[in-house]
Amino acid sequence: MKSKKVTFADIAAYTNFSKTTISRYFNNPDSLTIENQQKIANALEELGYQENKLAKVLANGKSEFIGIIVPNLYLHYYAEMLNQILSTYRQHHYKFLVFVSDNDKETEQNYINELLAYKIEGLIVLSHTMTSKELAAYHVPIVTIERESEHVCGVSTDNYMGGVQATSLLIKNHCSKLIHINSNTPKYIPAYGRIKGFEDTCKANNIPYEIITADFGDSYASTVTQIGLIFQQIEQMDGEKKGVFLANDTYANIFLNSVIRQYGSFPPNYRIVGFDDSPIASEAIYPITTVGQQIEKMVQNAMELLILQMEEMKKRVPKPLREPIHRQITPILIRRDTTD
Amino acid sequence: MKSKKVTFADIAAYTNFSKTTISRYFNNPDSLTIENQQKIANALEELGYQENKLAKVLANGKSEFIGIIVPNLYLHYYAEMLNQILSTYRQHHYKFLVFVSDNDKETEQNYINELLAYKIEGLIVLSHTMTSKELAAYHVPIVTIERESEHVCGVSTDNYMGGVQATSLLIKNHCSKLIHINSNTPKYIPAYGRIKGFEDTCKANNIPYEIITADFGDSYASTVTQIGLIFQQIEQMDGEKKGVFLANDTYANIFLNSVIRQYGSFPPNYRIVGFDDSPIASEAIYPITTVGQQIEKMVQNAMELLILQMEEMKKRVPKPLREPIHRQITPILIRRDTTD
DNA sequence: TTGTAAGCGTTATCAC
């Protein structure tokens, strides 16, 4: 087996340069002559050098670590978000330390402390348990995605516009009655905008509408049951063409399945729109029209905001943002088979 | 704002102890008197100490980092795998550095080098681009999950048993003709076992069968097209009750959708079994019977194998495994509505 | 039970 790890000292001895010069070879090669660069390059090869970034971090303070706290990866939405975040490595070369919080606040605080101990330069928060005020108190660059973010930077989907888009399409489809199905959503959550957008659009167009909220429980089975009941309820309602806008694609798919099992195929008296553009929307028995969140764009914006703050911290006299920055990303309506 | 970061030196000065004692407070508190522990605890609080694990790692060589390379997070299978891996933090306190490779070999090699530079103690590989021989050459503890792993430790589903289970169920359902649908799978991939298990079981029971393989392209749309064609082909076949076993739940769902659109509801002359127990299996228009991979158990085994190797590396005279260890996890048949 | 001093493998600050 090979012996110990080879360090700058070994390279220096081997090449008759100093450690400083070896360091320069990596960080500022132009300051060496071409031939000396070559000498060192050879030595590296010969001795089988393996760089140690931890030592580098200790010396220069730049860990290039970003921490991520995500509620779970069961929902495709979070998985795809994480996917996009990790993919930014190619542009920015930040390394990501990832934690899954499962919505436990205390656990989450432990994670943050652990992350701080590893000298992360920034933190991306997707979970909901801590308030933005608590997050801000850590005095580390932070960006949140699609959650309450009064006291820190954040990006979220323009949920209001999403609601408007979905509702407008249903109206263009000549639906005579509009129905929105959602869980009980507090007003300070970004997703509340979907409800508001729906309601405002119905009012503005003078179309009869109804908002049905329910507690869908925390299992898929209970969601199926609840939506089944709501479907029966809607079947009883007046309206020859019902436009149903659901809070997400999972709900939309369950609703569509109820409809198909009742009618055998997609009937002309229903139009359905979901939200998220998750895989289930295209995989459904009839591909579902949905409001697609632009996840890639959201992540790109989040990274911009984070990098902005991180760069600032590296200056000799960091001047943190006076006000947190917030960005809204407009979603895109994706028309498929459950609307005209 | 607060000034510089406080270090052991500051705590030492403040408490009139040495840095060594402060270090001991963290790593071996019992070696201090209770009152001195208290003194130090107070000082920590007063000065607002924030630990630096990077310095610790540099000094003691234990990074507590594990690297993960996953092909993507688009497929729920990988997302759930990652989810389970990250969740092991609670038991073992290893921190995870995660990379998404998108199946590019060169990229992947860069990732591994980066991970080595951060002194990871071990590596978990889910991607397929590098051979296990190449992986083994890195001389770092490795475990692979559900992939070729001749030269490194690995865990995988007992795909053969899965194939047997699925096929046996279809036989018990009195199917007169069995059909297996799969992509072109090389024999050295663990998933090939599904085909073998199907075939052997058909032969053993003397049931007419057919194996249909195809290139499904790399998009969902092309998969739908291909499976639609295969469905038409199967419709032409003899057999009053056809048992169809598909390589995964996505295929099974598409096949089921084809059936429903043809028949209006689930007809008695078809029985369907998928593989993976991914969300689509339960979310389908009729919940799909499937062979469920025990992801949690696989991850647990993977961590065991990895920790085994990592512990060995910490010994004064590491004796690496003579032979890589491999584990097979038996999958579980989950009966739902597409079988009796 | 506690302290001294030499690392760990880099980078940063001055010199020359």
Added chain:
DNA sequence: GTGATAACGCTTACAA
């Protein structure tokens, strides 16, 4: 263009 030398913040013999 190159080199000494002191950090960076913690651990670990070896002493006492």
